[in-house]
Amino acid sequence: MTQSRDWLIQWLRDAHAMEEQAETMLSGQLSRLESYPELGDRIRQHLDETRQQASRLKSCLDRIGEESSAMKDAGGKLTAMAQSISGVFAGDEVMKGSLASYTFEHMEIASYTMLIAAANAEGEAEVARVSEQNLREEEAMADWLKSHLAETTQMFLSRAAADSDAAKR
Ligand SMILES: [Fe+2]
Numbered sequence: 001m002t003q004s005r006d007w008l009i010q011w012l013r014d015a016h017a018m019e020e021q022a023e024t025m026l027s028g029q030l031s032r033l034e035s036y037p038e039l040g041d042r043i044r045q046h047l048d049e050t051r052q053q054a055s056r057l058k059s060c061l062d063r064i065g066e067e068s069s070a071m072k073d074a075g076g077k078l079t080a081m082a083q084s085i086s087g088v089f090a091g092d093e094v095m096k097g098s099l100a101s102y103t104f105e106h107m108e109i110a111s112y113t114m115l116i117a118a119a120n121a122e123g124e125a126e127v128a129r130v131s132e133q134n135l136r137e138e139e140a141m142a143d144w145l146k147s148h149l150a151e152t153t154q155m156f157l158s159r160a161a162a163d164s165d166a167a168k169r
Pocket residue numbers: 022046050104105108137138141
């Protein structure tokens with residue numbers, strides 16, 4: 001096995017672990033978004049996409065001949081980040097969640113950009129195709145989050161002001 005191929009497989013495993021962490025993070029966020037239906041709907045859609053992304057990566061790994069048990073190695077690395085993202089925040093969890101999601105999407109974008117280059121270098125057209133498909137979904141999610149961030153912030157601030165008025169009464 002060439003060294004580039006080892007790296008390709010390693011990065012595929014890392015990407016698979018990353019999507020599993022994304023699933024945990026998005027599920028955690030969803031449970032706190034009852035008051036933000038539009039954001040909740042988009043996150044629910046991306047949760048579906050995330051599960052499909054993980055399964056596409058798993059198919060690539062299976063085809064390349066890796067044991068799925070080997071994927072567990074990479075799982076721990078991102079756990080801390082996902083926990084910090086899905087953890088408890090002081091009142092502004094919807095904003096911390098938006099910040100974390102936008103950051104996480106960009107880590108995913110960078111990961112798939114690396115994977116595409118590595119797959120092309122190894123002549124792995126299917127891995128490149130899957131990575132491009134995942135990349136487009138991550139870019140669409142990052143764009144959506146960015147274009148709705150001001151609106152989410154305004155909604156958060158209005159709700160916070162209303163809660164604070166209610167508390168004074
Ligand atoms: Fe994503």
